[in-house]
Amino acid sequence: MIKPVLVVGGGIAGIQAALDLADQGIKVYLVERSPSIGGRMAQLDKTFPTLDCAACILTPKMVSVARHPNIELLTYTEVKEISGKAGDFKVKIVKKPRYVNVDKCTGCGVCMEKCPSKKIPNEFNMGLNNRTAIYIPFPQAVPLKATIDPEHCLYFKSIREGKKGACRVCERFCPAKAIDFEQKPEEVELNVASIIFATGFELEDPRKREEYGYGKYANVYTHLEFERLLSATGPTEGEIVRRSDGKHPKRIAFIQCVCSRDILTNPYCSAICCMASTKEAILAKEHMPEVECIVFYMDLRAFGKGYQEFYERAQKEFGIKYIRSRPAKIEEDPETKNLIITYEDTVTSEYKKMEVDMVVLAVGVKPLSLEKFFPVEDDRFAKKENPFLDPVASPIEGIYVIGMLGGPKDIPDSVTEASAAAMKAAIWAARG
Amino acid sequence: MSEARLITIDRDFLNNITSLGGVGINKCYQCGTCTAICPISDTLSISFRKTIKYTQLGLKEKVLSDVTPWLCYACGECSETCPKDAKPGEIMAALRRYLTLKYDWTGFSKLLYLSKKAEIISVIILSLITAFIIYLLKGPVILTTTKLKIFAPPYIVAWSNLIVFAILSIILIISIYRSYKMVMSDVFPKPKIPLKTYIIEFIKIIPTHFFTQKLRTLCRKRESYYIIHLLLFYGYAVIFLHHITRHMLIPLIAPTIHPDELISRIIGLSAFCALFIGSSIAIYGRSVKSQVHWSYSHSTDWMFIILLWLTSITGLLIEVFRYFNLPLPTYIVFSLHLMFVVPLLVLEVPFAKWSHLAYRPFAIYFFRLKEAALRLNGGGRI
Numbered sequence: 001m002i003k004p005v006l007v008v009g010g011g012i013a014g015i016q017a018a019l020d021l022a023d024q025g026i027k028v029y030l031v032e033r034s035p036s037i038g039g040r041m042a043q044l045d046k047t048f049p050t051l052d053c054a055a056c057i058l059t060p061k062m063v064s065v066a067r068h069p070n071i072e073l074l075t076y077t078e079v080k081e082i083s084g085k086a087g088d089f090k091v092k093i094v095k096k097p098r099y100v101n102v103d104k105c106t107g108c109g110v111c112m113e114k115c116p117s118k119k120i121p122n123e124f125n126m127g128l129n130n131r132t133a134i135y136i137p138f139p140q141a142v143p144l145k146a147t148i149d150p151e152h153c154l155y156f157k158s159i160r161e162g163k164k165g166a167c168r169v170c171e172r173f174c175p176a177k178a179i180d181f182e183q184k185p186e187e188v189e190l191n192v193a194s195i196i197f198a199t200g201f202e203l204e205d206p207r208k209r210e211e212y213g214y215g216k217y218a219n220v221y222t223h224l225e226f227e228r229l230l231s232a233t234g235p236t237e238g239e240i241v242r243r244s245d246g247k248h249p250k251r252i253a254f255i256q257c258v259c260s261r262d263i264l265t266n267p268y269c270s271a272i273c274c275m276a277s278t279k280e281a282i283l284a285k286e287h288m289p290e291v292e293c294i295v296f297y298m299d300l301r302a303f304g305k306g307y308q309e310f311y312e313r314a315q316k317e318f319g320i321k322y323i324r325s326r327p328a329k330i331e332e333d334p335e336t337k338n339l340i341i342t343y344e345d346t347v348t349s350e351y352k353k354m355e356v357d358m359v360v361l362a363v364g365v366k367p368l369s370l371e372k373f374f375p376v377e378d379d380r381f382a383k384k385e386n387p388f389l390d391p392v393a394s395p396i397e398g399i400y401v402i403g404m405l406g407g408p409k410d411i412p413d414s415v416t417e418a419s420a421a422a423m424k425a426a427i428w429a430a431r432g
Numbered sequence: 433m434s435e436a437r438l439i440t441i442d443r444d445f446l447n448n449i450t451s452l453g454g455v456g457i458n459k460c461y462q463c464g465t466c467t468a469i470c471p472i473s474d475t476l477s478i479s480f481r482k483t484i485k486y487t488q489l490g491l492k493e494k495v496l497s498d499v500t501p502w503l504c505y506a507c508g509e510c511s512e513t514c515p516k517d518a519k520p521g522e523i524m525a526a527l528r529r530y531l532t533l534k535y536d537w538t539g540f541s542k543l544l545y546l547s548k549k550a551e552i553i554s555v556i557i558l559s560l561i562t563a564f565i566i567y568l569l570k571g572p573v574i575l576t577t578t579k580l581k582i583f584a585p586p587y588i589v590a591w592s593n594l595i596v597f598a599i600l601s602i603i604l605i606i607s608i609y610r611s612y613k614m615v616m617s618d619v620f621p622k623p624k625i626p627l628k629t630y631i632i633e634f635i636k637i638i639p640t641h642f643f644t645q646k647l648r649t650l651c652r653k654r655e656s657y658y659i660i661h662l663l664l665f666y667g668y669a670v671i672f673l674h675h676i677t678r679h680m681l682i683p684l685i686a687p688t689i690h691p692d693e694l695i696s697r698i699i700g701l702s703a704f705c706a707l708f709i710g711s712s713i714a715i716y717g718r719s720v721k722s723q724v725h726w727s728y729s730h731s732t733d734w735m736f737i738i739l740l741w742l743t744s745i746t747g748l749l750i751e752v753f754r755y756f757n758l759p760l761p762t763y764i765v766f767s768l769h770l771m772f773v774v775p776l777l778v779l780e781v782p783f784a785k786w787s788h789l790a791y792r793p794f795a796i797y798f799f800r801l802k803e804a805a806l807r808l809n810g811g812g813r814i
Contacts, residue, residue, distance in 0.1 A: 211469075211513065261461075262515040298463050328468030328513065344464030349479040351467055 001432045002026055003193035005425045006091055008079055008370070011039020013403030013414040014198035015061050020422035022070035026429045029190055030065060031093060032075045034123075036141035037062055039200055040404075043124065043224060045231040045238075047411060048279040049310035055140060055233070062142040076147060080187070082195070082373050086398025087428050091190045097183035099148035100134070104178035107136060107144035111170035111179070120152045122235070126225045128243075129235035134170045134179075139233060146170075146178070155181065194398040194428035196421045197374065197382065198414075201365040201404035204259035204266055211329040212258060212361055218244035218337055219358045220330065223254075223276055226360045230283050240287055242358055244337035249357035251292040252284055253341055255327055260364030261298070268379055271408035273362035274301045278314045280360065285318045294321045294356070296343060304410065323347075330359060367405050374399050382406045392421040398428050442492040445530075449487055452545060453730050454526030456518035460484050466510035466520035471650045472503055476799065480510065480520055487527065496534055497618040499802070501527035502788070502795030505661075507651035508724030522728050529730060532787055535611040538603065541783040548731040551779075555735065558775040565592075566767050578759045580750075580766060590683035596777065597680065603782040608794050615798040616805065623805035633800045641793040643669075654723060660710050665789070667706030667744075674699050701751055707744035711737050736785040739776040746772060 002025065007018045010032030018030045030037070041047075042062075044054040065071055074093065081092040111134045121127035124138045131137075133153040134146050150156040154167035171179040203222055206214035214220045219242050221229070228234040229241070242249055254277040259265035274297065281293035300322065302308040314320045327343040333355070341354045367381045374394040375383040382401035385393040394401045400421035403414040449457055466480045467473055478500045486494040504524040511521040533541040543550045569592075571582045616622075640646050645665070648658050678696055682689055714737050717726045746769035753762040780786035 257463075257515070263517040264515065298461060325468070326463030326465050326515065328465045342468045344467035344473075344479060344481055346462055346464045346481060349467075349482045351473040351477060351479065 003087070003429050003432055004029060004190070005429050006031065006079075006089070006190060006192040006195045007198065008195065009039070009198035009200055009403070009405075010034075010037030010065075010073075010075065011198060011200045011403065011414075012041040012058060012061075012411055013200070013418040014039070014196070015058075015065055016415045016418035017196045017198060017402065017422045017425070018065055018071050019061065019068065020419050021426055021429070022068045024422075024426055026070065026426055028068075028071045029093075029192065030071055030073050031077050031079060032073075033078050034137065035076050035098065035135075035145070035147040036137045036143070037065060037073070037075060038138070038140070038142065040224075041411060042138065042140070043126070043231075044227050045234075046279060046283060048275040049304070049306040051279070051282070059140050062140070066142045073143065075143060079370070079373070086396075087193050087431055089192050089195060089398065091192060091195070093188050093190060095186040095188065097150075097185055098145065099150070099153075099179065099181055099183050100146045101178045101180050102143060102145045104176045105145045105174075106176050106178075107141075107146065108175065109136065109146075110173050110175060111146055112136065114169050114173045116167065116169060117152050117154050120149065125228045125235045126222065128225055128228055148179075193431070194400065194425040195373075196400045196402060196418075196425050197370065197394075197405055198401075198403045198418065199368045199370060199405050201367055201408075203363045204366050206258055206361050206363045208265050209258055209262070212255065212327075212359070213330045213332060213339070214361060217330065217332040217339060217359075218242070219249075219332075219339055221358065221360050222363045223273065223280060223360055224363075226280055227276075230280065230287065238287065240284060240291075240358075242337070247357075248288060249291060251294070251356045252281070252358045252360060253339070253354065253356040254281055254293065254295045254360045254362060255341075256295065256297040256300075256362045257326060258361040258363045260362075262364075266364045266366060266379065268364075268408065269301065270362075270364040271301070272365070272410050275304070275307055275310065275410070277360065277362045278302075278311055278320070281320045282314050282318050285320065292321070293318075294323060294354070296323050296325050296327055296341070298324065298326050304412065365404060365408050369405060374401060381408075392417050392424060398425075400424055439491055439493060441490040443490055445490050445492040445495070446487065448530055448546070449523070449526045452526040452529040453728050454487070454519075454523040455728070456514075456516070456520075457484065457487055457523055457526075459516040459518040460488065460520070460523075461516055463515060465513055465515060469509055469513050470504070471507075471509070471652055472505075472647055475647075475650060476503060478503055480504070480524065483527065484518075484520060484523055487523070494618065495527065496531070496614045497616070499615055499795040499799045500524070501531060502792045503647065503799070504528075505645070505648040505651055506725040507648075507653040507657070509651070509653045511724050511727075512653075519728070521725060525725075525728070525730075528788060528791075529732065531611070532784065532791065535607040535614070535787075535791065536603075536783055537606055537610060538783070544779060544784050545730075545732060551731060551735055554779060555739070555775040558778055559771040562771045562774040563767065566770060573759075573763060575759045578754050578757050578762050580754065580762060583763050584766065586679070586683045590680050593676070593680040594684065596774075597676065600777065600782050604787065604790055607782065607787070608790055611791060611794065612798055612801075615795070615802055619802060619805045619809065621809065623808040625801060625805055625808065629804050630801065633797055633804070637797045637800060638793050641796050642789075647796070654725070657723065657725065660713050663706045664710035664714070664740075667703045667710060668789075670699060671703035671707070671747075674703065697751060701748065704744045704747035704751075707740060708748060711741040711744060715741055732784045736776075736780050739772055739780065742772040743769065743776055 004027035005021050006029045007014045008031050018028045021028045041058050047054050077093050077095045080094050084090045112132045115132035115134045117133035120131050122129050122131040134148045136146055155165050158166040232238040260270040284291050302311045324346045325343040327341045329342050331340045338355050339359050344351050369376050369380050377383050382405050385395050392400045392402050402417040402421045464481045483498050483500045501524045506521050508521050511519040529545050533545045569588050571585045718729045721727045746765050749765045
């Protein structure tokens with residue numbers, strides 16, 4: 001008998017691993033902690049170095065996951081406990097209550113229009129706009145079902161405060177009668193042959209380098225925020241406008257290695273930022289040809305296929321300027337909210353100041369490790385059994401760690417690891 | 433305007449810098465944060481990163497012609513923000529030690545900086561020589577009442593002062609001249625800077641930077657350290673000038689003048705107090721590494737600050753014992769005081785840490801002269 005496999009994390013790596021396993025006829029449980037699969041790639045506007053639309057590549061795969069007869073998609077679910085050994089893992093998972101009956105919900109969005117609790121930072125848009133307490137994270141979400149966030153829902157708030165349940169507006173307006181405030185967390189035990197972890201990454205907190213003024217100056221962004229500004233599905237529908245005054249910037253500075261290659265935060269290279277910033281500068285130019293883009297870098301790491309060409313194209317075709325320097329600080333002009341960058345141009349050894357309208361910080365990544373299930377390194381990236389000859393296996397037999405979780409890497413490398421891990425996991429599944 | 437020159441790579445140079453305290457030199461990845469964060473970069477066009485690069489490459493000659501290390505007052509802001517923990521502030525301190533030993537022509541400086549053993553032996557030898565000289569030249573020891581002037585006859589004191597002062601001044605002046613030569617060594621062709629420029633820049637720079645440490649006021653970090661630094665400087669300057677006037681110039685030139693004893697003692701006491709407080713704080717700070725600029729201490733730093741502390745405490749004790757009219761303790765403490773002050777002056781002023789008192793303002797002066805020279809040569813940056 002072929003046993004099922006568990007994949008934890010519904011980003012591009014988890015999706016690819018799940019599809020590869022399912023296509024072999026293996027039953028897959030795909031667990032995702034948020035209401036929708038898609039992960040970080042869903043937040044990107046385009047991908048480097050080909051400038052393909054990220055959603056156009058990703059969405060079909062997300063839909064395939066949802067439709068695949070061998071994949072059981074468990075969104076809004078978390079792994080609680082793992083016991084047993086390779087070939088026979090017992091995994092306790094907790095399905096968090098959505099307070100929406102997913103069989104009835106049609107994803108029409110009426111509840112979102114009516115919900116009075118509207119001031120919740122939208123995670124998908126990196127907090128650049130707000131969402132409601134009942135929400136569908138983004139228009140292409142899979143599954144396209146609403147979820148109530150009990151922390152911000154007025155009904156749950158009033159219950160917590162010991163009052164009589166108030167609001168329940170969504171319930172009144174839902175045409176499918178899908179709202180169910182009585183749902184409870186549901187614990188399920190799975191029996192699987194092997195497990196693939198693909199829990200991905202988050203950005204380091206750029207406030208740790210306070211000299212860059214993130215969180216203090218309105219027009220300093222992280223690259224993921226900027227990615228959302230560029231995106232047609234983003235808060236500004238693809239318009240690049242400043243947080244302070246809603247105007248288009250004339251000059252944007254991209255600063256590399258913020259909280260990367262930095263002994264005070266993360267000493268490692270985050271691998272994706274050089275190309276991501278190059279791509280974002282190109283996209284900014286495509287959106288607004290008159291904008292001036294400057295990238296402050298120390299070493300431009302264009303290591304993958306077509307990356308060096310992409311970097312050269314950015315300079316020649318798009319006129320993006322590269323300055324070899326790590327800026328020391330950013331100050332804000334209190335009137336214009338423009339930003340003044342202090343740096344040394346290390347090619348000419350000149351101490352300089354530059355005024356820009358917008359700064360995008362290429363903030364380093366850190367893994368979203370689930371340390372209780374597998375060993376990690378000092379930097380919290382998952383440990384590998386053998387980084388050279390078995391680069392997707394965790395030291396625990398039958399557990400695989402892929403994508404950003406195992407070390408900074410780009411989408412192609414994450415997908416490659418996903419397929420490799422799917423193969424490894426399938427071996428345990430086939431042994432029964 | 434420039435001609436092709438051969439620059440040699442000195443492998444030992446980098447090792448020297450490491451052993452002089454620039455331990456982070458190999459960590460630096462040339463990002464330029466140190467230059468850009470330094471408040472002095474706003475005023476003077478310098479690049480700490482470039483200096484570090486030259487050092488990494490072993491380009492000794494480039495570094496010898498570089499005044500940048502002297503423009504740093506060790507506030508430590510660069511060491512705190514450095515993403516590689518290369519501690520650029522410490523590298524600058526190490527380079528200052530290196531430049532000091534290169535400016536010195538006697539080779540004595542090199543001995544002090546590169547060998548801890550030689551340094552300690554030198555101090556002990558000088559102390560013993562001083563003790564021996566005191567024994568030889570001392571006057572009658574009167575134990576009924578304190579008569580320091582009879583124990584140490586003013587005439588002998590004045591002549592000893594003159595000899596030491598003259599020798600040390602000559603050594604230091606030659607070293608300063610050598611530093612000027614080194615700073616200008618990479619300016620081609622040799623420019624003819626007008627005498628007027630020399631004079632104007634001298635007047636503009638030397639007194640200000642000598643007496644106020646004006647550049648230090650630009651530093652944003654650790655104002656308290658600026659005060660301690662200034663306290664040590666003024667304590668030293670006052671006691672030095674007072675001593676030279678009272679115990680050298682007046683007895684030799686105008687022996688008929690008798691300065692007011694009380695005022696003289698008050699000046700001496702307050703200066704020693706300043707030195708005592710300043711050096712005590714520095715010793716404490718260096719031992720617990722309370723500040724980033726005290727995180728590394730070279731053996732010469734310790735020797736300097738300990739000798740200064742011993743000098744100031746014995747200086748204070750002389751006055752205390754004299755006040756209570758304790759003849760023998762006064763003579764003993766006086767002899768000990770000389771046994772500390774002689775190594776302090778003979779070793780530290782021309783050869784070691786104390787020389788930065790002269791090198792730093794002159795480096796700023798030479799920096800301006802070099803700028804003028806490069807302008808005369810038709811541009812170019814330092």
